[in-house]
Amino acid sequence: MRTLPRPRGPLSSALLNLLERDDPSRAPELADRMEQSPVDPDIFFDEDLQLCLFVLYELHYSGFDSVADRWEWNTDLLQLRSRIEERFETRIMQSIPAIPRVEANAQSVAEALSAMVEAAPGRSVADFVARRATIDQVREFLVHKSIYQLKEADPHTWAIPRLGGRAKSALVEIQGDEYGNGLPGRMHSQLFARTMAGLDLDGEFGAYIDRIPAIVLASVNLMSLFGLQRRHRGAICGHLAIYEMTSSLPNAKYARGFRRLGFGAPVTDYFDEHVEADAVHEQIAARDLAGGLVEAEPQVAGNVFLGAAAALLLDGLAGTWQVDTWESGATTLLPAAEVPA
Amino acid sequence: MSATPGTSITLCPHGPLLVRGDFELLDAMGLTVDPRRGTVALCRCGGSLIKPFCDGTHKLLEFQAPDPTAARAPNIDDHPRSPT
The missing domain is CATH 1.20.910.10 (Heme oxygenase-like)
Known part of the structure; x- marks a missing residue:
């Protein structure tokens, strides 16, 4: 992508700020910040968290013109991603109907x-x-x-x-x-x-x-x-x-x-x-x-x-x-x- | 490698005929119809608006394909004719 998106809340502000400044030393605090943010029962509609996920995933696709490629495998960002994914997956599991059980053919x-x-x-x-x-x-x-x-x-x-x-x-x-x-x-x-x-x-x-x-x-x-x-x-x-x-x-x-x-x-x-x-x-x-x-x-x-x-x-x-x-x-x-x- | 036929036609249950492999699609004049992809789905329900290709209409029509094994034992009584 040509440009980074605009932030939509505290976590995406911190993430985008980090990427813009290209400063890995400030990355470890991100996952902690995620823990402090209130648990939104409807992460599907949470602008801040969904934008963070989108940005973190985009690092694996074509990335952003202004962001160094090495951020893709930054372990602090991967940890942040994994914590958001945990909430995302929990919400999905709570919301889907019973999984069918069928013969393996x-x-x-x-x-x-x-x-x-x-x-x-x-x-x-x-x-x-x-x-x-x-x-x-x-x-x-x-x-x-x-x-x-x-x-x-x-x-x-x-x-x-x-x-x-x-x-x-x-x-x-x-x-x-x-x-x-x-x-x-x-x-x-x-x-x-x-x-x-x-x-x-x-x-x-x-x-x-x-x-x-x-x-x-x-x-x-x-x-x-x-x-x-x-x-x-x-x-x-x-x-x-x-x-x-x-x-x-x-x-x-x-x-x-x-x-x-x-x-x-x-x-x-x-x-x-x-x-x-x-x-x-x-x-x-x-x-x-x-x-x-x-x-x-x-x-x-x-x-x-x-x-x-x-x-x-x-x-x-x-x-x-x-x-x-x-x-x-x-x-x-x-x-x-x-x-x- | 196992010997596989050059072309396969899959009878999709209650759906199209899926044609894979080397084939040529010809119209009544013998002119080639461009399949535009390697594998094509040919309409079997008769309802497609893009025949000969499938457009998914069989689902709206709730098309029921005949049992392919039954076709091997044709019975004249299964083919009603219009009254003459």
Whole structure:
């Protein structure tokens, strides 16, 4: 990212200050400061903690232009990250429904994932975009999506060396498509940047970080939480299966919404591509990736379903919040110049 | 390495036909249809708006694919004809 985000509370202020000053001697006090901060029962909506997590994870992706690369493996920052993750994981475990127990075969895993999708609560952003969203609201929709879609597929790619056989082959097959099958212009992240350009939005990753609220960051942080840790290799596969299984039909609706507002190619290319690609990916992800992994390592089945349930939970919360906010006539973006308390 | 066929077609339960490997997709005139990716999902429910490719509509239609093993023992009574 070009610039560091603005702080959103005491912990993110301390963290960003540390990175800006490039002063590792002050890093040890950060984890202590985290312990002193009040426990917010809803870390999903905690602006300060979700922004800290986002910044700490981003050090592992493309980093920040002004921050030295060596911060990625600073042990004090890793400790801080681990403490925030502990609260994040606890909250997730408290909020998801019971994990299904199924036979360790691909078909049973795929069926259980489908049943989870069917049962998932949450309001549909896709229906809202298809039928009712204004031009300002679809621009907000793209801004929220940009914090993942401009690096689409990256968090799941971390899992590749941790898998073997059928599951690995399936993940590489899906990711190959996500990254354009050798054609950079077909990378899904680049298709998304062209969609943004069509609505006069900045397609540089992180350009809108200061406008994107905690619940949206939480849904992206979730992927990094699972993707960066071997113990969550099941969860990141379950997460991807859910993303692929809930993509084709919503993307057709997004495309319809943008056409209703008068847009065509290349703005709609991103959504049209996902209708077709994800109809393929959902079959591979549910059966060969998640199912193949459970067949090879039955002990990670619970972790696969945890990842699936967490994906549905956070996207459900974010979607419901987004539609409720739009219906109330308000903006879903954080204020441009103010820093929330 | 085990010998694997050059092309595989997976019957996804209540979903599309997943075609992997070396294949060519041709229209009725014999012209190539660009598959745009290595593995494609071909519509089996008939409801896709982007045929021949799948767009997930089978889920909305609650498409029930026939049991693939049943197709091996065709019974004339299973094929109702329109009255003449």
